[in-house]
Amino acid sequence: DSRREARVDVAGALGKVRDFFVEYLKGPDGGVGREYLADRDLLEAIDDFELGLAPALPGRLREYAERHKLPIDVLVQAGVLGRDGRREPMLGRLVFPIHDERGRVVGFGGRVLPGEADERRPKYVNSPESPFFNKRRLLYGLRQVKLAGTRQIIVVEGYTDAIACHLAGFSGAVATLGTALTLDHAKKLERYATEGAVLLFDGDRAGRQAAERAFRELVHTPLDVRIALLPEGKDPADLCGSGELAECLERAVDALTVWFRLLRQRLDLRNDAHVERAANECVRILSEIENPVRVQALQRRMEAQLGLGDGVLRPGAPRRRQVEDPAPERPVASAPKAPRKLGESDMDFVACLLMEPALLDDTESIEAVLSAGCTVERLAEVVEWLREGVAAGRQERPELVEVLLARAGEDAELKRFLLECADRAPRFRDPQGIFLKLRHGRQLFFAREQARQARAALEQALAEGDQELADRLTQHYMACLRKSKARPGQA
Numbered sequence: 001d002s003r004r005e006a007r008v009d010v011a012g013a014l015g016k017v018r019d020f021f022v023e024y025l026k027g028p029d030g031g032v033g034r035e036y037l038a039d040r041d042l043l044e045a046i047d048d049f050e051l052g053l054a055p056a057l058p059g060r061l062r063e064y065a066e067r068h069k070l071p072i073d074v075l076v077q078a079g080v081l082g083r084d085g086r087r088e089p090m091l092g093r094l095v096f097p098i099h100d101e102r103g104r105v106v107g108f109g110g111r112v113l114p115g116e117a118d119e120r121r122p123k124y125v126n127s128p129e130s131p132f133f134n135k136r137r138l139l140y141g142l143r144q145v146k147l148a149g150t151r152q153i154i155v156v157e158g159y160t161d162a163i164a165c166h167l168a169g170f171s172g173a174v175a176t177l178g179t180a181l182t183l184d185h186a187k188k189l190e191r192y193a194t195e196g197a198v199l200l201f202d203g204d205r206a207g208r209q210a211a212e213r214a215f216r217e218l219v220h221t222p223l224d225v226r227i228a229l230l231p232e233g234k235d236p237a238d239l240c241g242s243g244e245l246a247e248c249l250e251r252a253v254d255a256l257t258v259w260f261r262l263l264r265q266r267l268d269l270r271n272d273a274h275v276e277r278a279a280n281e282c283v284r285i286l287s288e289i290e291n292p293v294r295v296q297a298l299q300r301r302m303e304a305q306l307g308l309g310d311g312v313l314r315p316g317a318p319r320r321r322q323v324e325d326p327a328p329e330r331p332v333a334s335a336p337k338a339p340r341k342l343g344e345s346d347m348d349f350v351a352c353l354l355m356e357p358a359l360l361d362d363t364e365s366i367e368a369v370l371s372a373g374c375t376v377e378r379l380a381e382v383v384e385w386l387r388e389g390v391a392a393g394r395q396e397r398p399e400l401v402e403v404l405l406a407r408a409g410e411d412a413e414l415k416r417f418l419l420e421c422a423d424r425a426p427r428f429r430d431p432q433g434i435f436l437k438l439r440h441g442r443q444l445f446f447a448r449e450q451a452r453q454a455r456a457a458l459e460q461a462l463a464e465g466d467q468e469l470a471d472r473l474t475q476h477y478m479a480c481l482r483k484s485k486a487r488p489g490q491a
Helices: 002-007 010-026 031-039 043-049 060-067 072-077 142-148 159-167 183-192 205-218 236-240 244-250 255-266 272-287 292-306 344-355 357-361 363-370 377-391 397-408 412-427 431-463 467-484
Strands: 093-099 105-112 124-126 153-156 173-175 197-201 225-229
Touching: 010 043, 010 060, 010 072, 010 093, 010 105, 031 043, 031 093, 043 159, 060 072, 105 159, 142 173, 142 183, 153 159, 153 183, 159 173, 159 236, 183 205, 197 205, 197 244, 205 225, 205 255, 205 377, 225 255, 236 244, 255 292, 272 292, 344 357, 344 377, 344 397, 344 412, 344 431, 357 363, 357 377, 357 431, 363 377, 363 431, 377 397, 397 412, 431 467
Parallel strands: 153 173, 153 197, 197 225
Antiparallel strands: 093 105, 105 124
């Protein structure tokens, strides 16, 4: 019952499990784990980071738990025993204990060792979400950062990267636990990174997307954050020994500047339609920020980056106030509506990608759908998960569905959506044709919404007798109207 659960010493039980893994790594049967750590120059981290090894033979952990009278339900919740209380998901893996801010063990991460890999086993596993383990709030290595007293924090994306940074003298390194940087992470960094934070991301597409997402979370905090993109194909551990990591950290620039650099890789800001998309993205971000001072500061910098006049990106303002003095060919940046839920067309879109993963390479079409004003953010997230799955060699539909469901975590509504997508996929005989029709339909919907907003602004300008503004809005309205009636393939 709940009173019994309150008496269970979770941290004590998981601390005992940690001791079991550590002793096994240090013992006569731990050679394979020590050899891997030696190859990665991580051997001296065993004690500070309490690294361990799970026996490859099943039953050893269960025997240990019974001998020490450890609560089996806690070990199941921590993911070191399966739901049946006997299966051992960590078998043969190098084990990384995960601590909370108070230094208590609350979970574990496990990595398959070279030579032990199996296509059916993921490279990394983490403890599942539980009452004592929430990966959206935890940062691996934060305990060591606190002990070192470091006030400038470096955020990386993997356990071994964080450890390698510490061993190389970068004592402020922490890692997220297989999830994107969250607002909870950002709030935690506020408390400890009093001298600022640097986020390191891979230079590939997934890394760039992660950097963009991180910026969207960090705008809610006053934290001084810089971002650095690593050379493609390199990770922080690769750069630690050569001195390149220090140079990379020196080149880091503020998060907003990096976000706009990445935005320019997606959108051509010499093109008015692309400026409009960028402006709408900026307005969405500004509209989510509660601190009015921060909104005003970011608004000015965003307008300068886009070449827009003061006050154009005004979140939440009435439509007629959103462009006080628009340039002749600049778009009207409108405040966003309430987020739309994933719907039927989104299901068809994902189903097409599941049937024909090669469509993920059609960056122009994907971007055309995802940048439309009627798209929800979760759809972009699903597309990113699919790309990551394909990049990891998961090319078949069942494998990709498995990737999506794993990434959805505890989100029951999103899982239902993904299962429906999986059911629909086999019915699509021509996924490419359906995909292109969906792209066109999404673009028309967006263009019609733009035309509706432009007409409302035009009518307001005429009612107020502002003929100069009305003339400019007329041109904008006619352009939107032409787009709303375009046939497939037309600009």
